[in-house]
Ligand SMILES: Nc1ccn([C@@H]2O[C@H](COP(=O)(O)O)[C@@H](O)[C@H]2O)c(=O)n1
């Protein structure tokens with residue numbers, strides 16, 4: 001059986017925070033604000049997987065009112081959700097994601113993000129994981145550099161009854 005899910009997330013860009021996207025710390029004058037490390041891409045991916053599983057969203061599993069997730073490493077949150085997917089008998093079909101950011105330039109960091117996501121999700125080949133980036137041509141909150149958004153679509157394949 002095939003299951004499909006989609007995820008979308010936004011975090012504000014502020015001074016004095018790290019810019020962690022796809023598990024990679026990107027050198028930039030601003031970083032993403034959140035209760036956790038605010039990794040907007042991994043949050044969109046986590047939500048896409050939860051959607052495919054019919055298990056709600058990231059805030060249901062990791063509430064931003066819980067001190068346990070303060071400054072949480074979003075790689076760990078993704079690992080926890082992926083462990084659930086495996087327990088439910090799923091493996092990765094493929095995942096495609098887009099980071100929506102005017103700046104910084106994501107292209108140099110995308111291979112490292114892709115490798116990390118592929119490792120966490122147990123991809124058999126790297127082409128199962130695709131990460132893209134786009135500006136919004138200086139339009140809207142992303143175009144003004146006020147925040148970064150990410151969206152993701154995942155296909156999961158049932159491996160066990
Ligand atoms: N933050 C970003 C945004 C875009 N890119 C790369 O640039 C290409 C052109 O972007 P457009 O918004 O003009 O389509 C895009 O295809 C990405 O490869 C990027 O690296 N970082």
Ligand SMILES: C[C@@]1(CO)OP(=O)(O)OP(=O)(O)OC[C@H]1O
Nearest residue numbers: 034035036038059062063064069
């Ligand atoms: C990840 C959580 C939990 O630390 O906090 P944030 O970093 O604020 O991220 P968000 O995308 O709002 O998702 C859910 C939260 O519960």
